[in-house]
Amino acid sequence: MFKDIEHLIRLAVVIAVAVVAFVILRAAVVPLSFGQYGHYRGAAIGEIASRPVAFAGHDTCETCHTDVVNQKKLGKHIVVACESCHGAQAMHADDPGSVQPRKLDTAVLCARCHETNSAKPKGFPQVATADHSAGLACDTCHQPHRPKIETAKSETEGKK
Amino acid sequence: MQIPVEGFMYPNEVELQWSILIVLYPFITGLVAGAFILASLERVFRVQAVKPTYRLALLTALAFLLVAPLPLQLHLGHPERSLEMYLTPHRSSAMAMFGFVYLWYLMGVLLLEIWLDYRREIVEFSQTASGWKRRIYRVLTLGSYNVSECSLRIDEKLGYFITLIGIPSAFLLHGYVGFIFGSIKANPWWSSPLMPIVFVFSAMVSGISAVLLLYMLSTRLRGQRIDMRCLDTIARYLLYAFIIDFSLEMLDLLQRVYEADESFRSLDFMVHTRLWTSQVIIQILLGTVTPIALLGLTQLLKFTDITRKRVYGLAGCLTMIGIFAMRWNVVIGGQLFSKSFLGYTTYKMAFATREGLLTAIALLILPFIILWVLVKLLPPWPESASLPGSGVAPAHGTS
Amino acid sequence: MDITRRRLLVLLPAAVAAWKYVLAGTPEASPNYKLTEHWWGMLIDIPKCIGCGSCVRACAEENDVPEGYYRTWIERYHVADWRIERPEVESPDGGKQGFPPHVDDGGKNFFVPKLCNHCAESPCTQVCPVGATFATPDGVVLVDKSYCLGCRYCVQACPYGCRFINPKSNTAEKCSLCYHRITKGLTTACCEVCPTGARQLADLKNPKDPIHEFLRTHTVQVLKPHMATGAKVFYNGMDGSVR
Numbered sequence: 001m002f003k004d005i006e007h008l009i010r011l012a013v014v015i016a017v018a019v020v021a022f023v024i025l026r027a028a029v030v031p032l033s034f035g036q037y038g039h040y041r042g043a044a045i046g047e048i049a050s051r052p053v054a055f056a057g058h059d060t061c062e063t064c065h066t067d068v069v070n071q072k073k074l075g076k077h078i079v080v081a082c083e084s085c086h087g088a089q090a091m092h093a094d095d096p097g098s099v100q101p102r103k104l105d106t107a108v109l110c111a112r113c114h115e116t117n118s119a120k121p122k123g124f125p126q127v128a129t130a131d132h133s134a135g136l137a138c139d140t141c142h143q144p145h146r147p148k149i150e151t152a153k154s155e156t157e158g159k160k
Numbered sequence: 161m162q163i164p165v166e167g168f169m170y171p172n173e174v175e176l177q178w179s180i181l182i183v184l185y186p187f188i189t190g191l192v193a194g195a196f197i198l199a200s201l202e203r204v205f206r207v208q209a210v211k212p213t214y215r216l217a218l219l220t221a222l223a224f225l226l227v228a229p230l231p232l233q234l235h236l237g238h239p240e241r242s243l244e245m246y247l248t249p250h251r252s253s254a255m256a257m258f259g260f261v262y263l264w265y266l267m268g269v270l271l272l273e274i275w276l277d278y279r280r281e282i283v284e285f286s287q288t289a290s291g292w293k294r295r296i297y298r299v300l301t302l303g304s305y306n307v308s309e310c311s312l313r314i315d316e317k318l319g320y321f322i323t324l325i326g327i328p329s330a331f332l333l334h335g336y337v338g339f340i341f342g343s344i345k346a347n348p349w350w351s352s353p354l355m356p357i358v359f360v361f362s363a364m365v366s367g368i369s370a371v372l373l374l375y376m377l378s379t380r381l382r383g384q385r386i387d388m389r390c391l392d393t394i395a396r397y398l399l400y401a402f403i404i405d406f407s408l409e410m411l412d413l414l415q416r417v418y419e420a421d422e423s424f425r426s427l428d429f430m431v432h433t434r435l436w437t438s439q440v441i442i443q444i445l446l447g448t449v450t451p452i453a454l455l456g457l458t459q460l461l462k463f464t465d466i467t468r469k470r471v472y473g474l475a476g477c478l479t480m481i482g483i484f485a486m487r488w489n490v491v492i493g494g495q496l497f498s499k500s501f502l503g504y505t506t507y508k509m510a511f512a513t514r515e516g517l518l519t520a521i522a523l524l525i526l527p528f529i530i531l532w533v534l535v536k537l538l539p540p541w542p543e544s545a546s547l548p549g550s551g552v553a554p555a556h557g558t559s
Numbered sequence: 560m561d562i563t564r565r566r567l568l569v570l571l572p573a574a575v576a577a578w579k580y581v582l583a584g585t586p587e588a589s590p591n592y593k594l595t596e597h598w599w600g601m602l603i604d605i606p607k608c609i610g611c612g613s614c615v616r617a618c619a620e621e622n623d624v625p626e627g628y629y630r631t632w633i634e635r636y637h638v639a640d641w642r643i644e645r646p647e648v649e650s651p652d653g654g655k656q657g658f659p660p661h662v663d664d665g666g667k668n669f670f671v672p673k674l675c676n677h678c679a680e681s682p683c684t685q686v687c688p689v690g691a692t693f694a695t696p697d698g699v700v701l702v703d704k705s706y707c708l709g710c711r712y713c714v715q716a717c718p719y720g721c722r723f724i725n726p727k728s729n730t731a732e733k734c735s736l737c738y739h740r741i742t743k744g745l746t747t748a749c750c751e752v753c754p755t756g757a758r759q760l761a762d763l764k765n766p767k768d769p770i771h772e773f774l775r776t777h778t779v780q781v782l783k784p785h786m787a788t789g790a791k792v793f794y795n796g797m798d799g800s801v802r
Contacts, residue, residue, distance in 0.1 A: 038690075039690040041706055049592075054620055055617060083752055084752040088748075113657075118664065
């Protein structure tokens, strides 16, 4: 009787060997931190969190550039973070001497926020730049850190 | 490559994610399930008439099942990591669980059934064949050369049991693919409880059709006579499966048109424009209505053998095209419209790349090459099986 | 090109900094950061958004987002009269360079910034076959780049269209809520540069968080609530036409 199911027993052995091989493979290959918090590699959280930052954050800028902060405090741009206009400056914050922020083109930069668009909130200051400045760069008349044009004195304080 | 967009699409939606390879995949697994169901008609439901195609259907199923993972591998961003699906499968993911359904079906059902059915021949060929073939047979025997009547009876009983489990397994195999699409609530073209069922029945239609065509072709190539009783029976079952499949698809369509929910206007426009040719003309008119009409005619009117063969051949070919079109319309169609329901994109199919048309064509040809090899190793023909003077009853799969 | 040079200025030192971490051993989140003390979300204040695109640009720079793909983007809506089910929407390059000038033509016009909603019951994590995308204990949905197969199932499953495949890594990618910043006490890049405060990070586990307070006292919505995803990006003043 046993002889007649010999082939099936051999098959069962082949399957058993395959299952054992799979279990060993799994133990060897699956990353150690898998399942730590859920069905994923727990170490991934730390890896993603330790990416270097590109934007320093306005708090960092304000530790050095207090003069600009004080100017901004007097105008509407107080709510605008430094890097909104100046771009990512973490590298500059780490090594201010060697990494310099590049010069900004106000003709392009300011228009992004202040060009007239019907979808912008009605109370938000908008101009049709073609009519308003006839192609002149915005910082010809406006000081970006304190944009309201008040007196001749405040215009000459303008920094490029 | 600039992709033409009509209306508004979310910016990340413009490029299609799943290409023609993902159209191929349900088409191929559908053929597997359908071919197997045809084989089980004889084994479990005792429909003697289709016996001549039993072994051919099994080998066809195997050839296509072996190719099925290839379009998936070629499509992955990191195919070298695909083993992760078996090592750390996410139990809530239909795709991960499908990996095991596939494995079960390949190993536990199809390979086992074929091995049990052919074991007598394998043992015999391991002693009579020569060269590399002899080595293959010897490996396949697993070292056991016992083909006594008792052991063959045990094989027969076990084979019956496996076919019995194999039927729901075949439904599970392809129904699961339907579920992979049907469970995506984000996509209203896919999200439907009917999806697994529609997939299963269209799989049966394509699988039965494939075996019908292969049987006709292979018998002709070998210069043998086609068993008309077998062919007529296969065609009848094809018609039954078709009627159910068509009814299900029309039911889905009617419900959508009547309820006209948020997505309807967008989907309706898509069908009338981008999917008009592939869905209405190819899938429905040419690929479903015409074959049903043709097959229905053969049931209602008395045609000669030659006419019936031609009608079956035509109906079979149209069916295969129609079911492929159905997979195309589901997969590609589901990605042509925006989830904002405000726009449409275009599928720019590449030609000679990893996911291009050329690759798809190669993947469609490959199963036939594999089938050819399988047929050479394990001949499924009814007249080649009985051994003269062996004193042993012929194995099950022969007439 | 200026942008390429600037990118290089950021990328090269960033690579050096990253290498420093690698050399230091297994990377860890900030030592003072406890996963269980936070539950992150965001507030988008529609009436404040001016569509300047600063957020899209900042995100691209902070996270090396490739051209043509968007971790966050802005849509401009135009709703004529009462037909709020048929708005006209546009998003040129995701709003990255702002929007072209547009004169008032009657009807409602407004901007809608969009990003990953970091769903509490996210469909994308449900369908991932291997556990490459997941929700952290502090409520941020992340992608493990070294584990992702690139099968794209998650991209299909997201109702909001916020996921894409990064052509360089061939893995799925999306907004990470600047996880590398918020775990260090900074805010996200998009919130940092938003000039009007239309985007604000929210810690929904912190009762003293002013944004958390705002959510409790104002009428807010989430996108596609019928999808029941548990979205944690809340929209104040959002019109019913928003898709």
